[in-house]
Amino acid sequence: MIDVFYSLVGVHQRFDRLALDSLYIHHLDFVMKPLFDRNSPVDNQLLDRIYTKILPRIHHKVNKLTLEPLSIECVLNTVHYPQLHSISFVNFHYETLLRHLQGDTIVRLLTDQITHLDIYICEKTTEMSEKNELSILVFILSMGKHLNDLTYNQWLSESAIRISPLNLLSKSLKSSSLTKLRIEVNAFDECLYLLDGRLECLSTLIIYICEITNSSSNTNNTKTLPKLKCFSLASNWYTYCYDNEIVSLLRRMLNLEELTLFLSVIRTESTYINGKQLNDEVLIHIPRLNKFTFNIHTHVINNNIKIDLPSNDDIRNSFIKIGYQQVDSFADDKLVNNRGNCHVYSLPYQFxxxxxxxxxxxxxxxxxxxxxxxxxxxxxxxxxxxxxxxxxxxxxxxxxxxxxxxxxxxxxxxxxxxxxxxxxxxxxxxxxxxxxxxxxxxxxxxxxxxxxxxxxxxxxxxxxxxxxxxxxxxxxxxxxxxxxxxxxxxxxxxxxxxxx
Incomplete structure (x- = not known):
């Protein structure tokens, strides 16, 4: 924490040697994180001394910076950071971030140095510019010549509209260096577009989709994805599209080594997702998989047929039989109003x-x-x-x-x-x-x-x-x-x- 760091520097020569050691100053975080993780700007007086007295002494040892709107200009414009390769931008509005990104200092850093970039948007207004958000992503990917790891998250108020970070017409959204991407999007189509080849070297995709619905994409949804090694798919809302969209996508990942699924699936006139189904429909198609972390909730609606629902033991045993011993579940063995629920998840629970x-x-x-x-x-x-x-x-x-x-x-x-x-x-x-x-x-x-x-x-x-x-x-x-x-x-x- 930058305030703790500040309190040590200048107190004693021994403290100076300790506080200014490269082991401790390789990452400078200029965002305070009090109780409950509510970010607040570091005190201005504290920052002023850091800018003028401390940064000139340590700038050549800094590898990573975490910045918020009030600290970004002074931190980046005070000194040069020859070893800087990672930046996190926290609590920025779209327009504010875009303005800073287009400044000379960040353009130079993106072009020459930055390999890791984390962006956390905090937007409270009800109207946000899709053009601005698209501009941010296009700008970052076009300027980030060495960028290989990008995180793009949005913290939105309930009244704000979540704008998808992708646009169906955004042909300029591409990268030849990015290997790892964490991102939040609105719909399943955005996931398919990210995997259509525009990110040539992508091997890890960690994606949260607000709502998974049927795809309207015209991209080739059957082409294999041999470069993808790690894939994480999460959505907090129900989807009807597990069998016809998600299963089809996973089958394309022939060389996948790590898979994470966090899903709530609605099935009609059917039964719960179990280990045998998952193995036959997905896992046998990705033979190199060595790590599978999951929480799968199935909500069945059986208005017209009668199906004997599996018990908890049945669900667990279906996973044990395919080699997944550390699994737990809880399920309704009888329908209520023709509806039933089953949760099955890997252990220890990771979400x-x-x-x-x-x-x-x-x-x-x-x-x-x-x-x-x-x-x-x-x-x-x-x-x-x-x-x-x-x-x-x-x-x-x-x-x-x-x-x-x-x-x-x-x-x-x-x-x-x-x-x-x-x-x-x-x-x-x-x-x-x-x-x-x-x-x-x-x-x-x-x-x-x-x-x-x-x-x-x-x-x-x-x-x-x-x-x-x-x-x-x-x-x-x-x-x-x-x-x-x-x-x-x-x-x-x-x-x-x-x-x-």
Whole structure:
């Protein structure tokens, strides 16, 4: 951290030797990361001294810079960095970043030195220029003569429109040096375009697709992809296109060595995805695969046929038989309203998200998960939340969707459930039982809760028009309250939510 580095330099000669050692200064991060990873600019006074007193002493040892909008100009224009090969741009708007990229210093760095580039867009406006975003990518790839590793991520507010970073007419979007790309896109077509040969040397593609739908691309979707060695495909939303789009794409990756899948698949008049199906349809076509990490959720809708659904043991055994021993699953063995769900995932669980968990969950180790979304047409009982608080110890974001009332409220334990790290809770469109359970400090403790999404009617009911002492402690911590419908703040509202 740059502030720690600053505090050591100039204190003592021995500290100077330690702080200015190339082992510690090869990467300078000019973005502060306080609790909950909310980035904030480094103090200006601190930066001024670093620019004028410290950078001139160490510039020749710096290999990587992490910059935000307020620090970029001074850091890059103060001194020359002959050993710099990696830059991360964090919390930039599109137009601001494009303006800086076209400056003489960055143009020279991109052309002569930079091999690794990370871009993290943070956009809050509802209107963004697709032309600007496309210009950023085209500019980077055209100027980055030595660029071999590019990350392009977007952090957008709910009101912002996610603009796809690719355009069907963007023939100029190409590179002859890039070997590794991490990127977020809107649709499956963008994935196909990235693999159509415009990135000649690409061997690793890590891609998040907002929604995977049927392709409308005119590109050759049957051509093999022999250069691709590592492929990661993730989407947080349901797709109907697993069998006809995703399977077809994976079969083209003949020399793939590492595969990561994070998918929620809807199938109609069918059964759950299991190990035998996955092997017969995909894995036998990529014989060099030596690492397979996955979380596959299947949601079946069988309105017209009756199929005996496999059990948890059946699902696990189907993977064990094809050589994947470290696998767990939980599945509905009976349909509810002609619908059923199965989650199967490799162990240890490697993802930050877990999507569409239901009441069939029995537990496991999920230390890496930070975001959990729960949905079911059966009640979420108290015991399930006990399991989740235990097995998701670092959970930060929780979303609940369930319109069914709890059946076992009288069996709730006198032992409190605590979600130690939970920052954000989404209770929109949910039965009031769960509002009671999570907002009352007699049921669940939420010591770090800051953001609450909720409907107004259940909120005033559970808080008894903002007078209920049982819900006051959890509500008093709220810093951001998201209520969709307009309302007039009543008399007790401000004292009940003092941090708003």
């Amino acid at each position: 930050r998200n877990f999507m569409f968990m239901n009441s069939a969950f029995q537990g496991g180790g999920f230390d890496k998960v930070r975001c959990l979304i729960m949905f079911d047409r059966r009640p979420f009982e108290y015991e399930l939340f006990k399991i989740i608080s235990r097995d998701f110890p670092f959970l930060e974001n929780l979303t609940l969707r369930n319109s069914e009332p709890q059946q076992n409220k009288q069996q709730q334990s006198s032992i409190f459930i605590t979600f130690v790290h939970l920052v954000e809770l989404d209770l929109h469109s949910i039965h009031i039982d769960y509002v009671v359970q999570f907002l009352s400090d007699r049921n669940i403790l939420l010591p770090r809760l800051k953001n609450l999404y909720i409907d107004y009617e259940p909120l005033i009911t559970v808080t008894n028009h903002f007078t209920n002492d049982a819900t006051r402690p959890n509500c008093a911590k709220i810093e951001q309250l998201f209520i969709k419908e307009p309302f007039v703040r009543p008399e007790n509202f401000q004292s009940y939510f003092p941090l708003l």
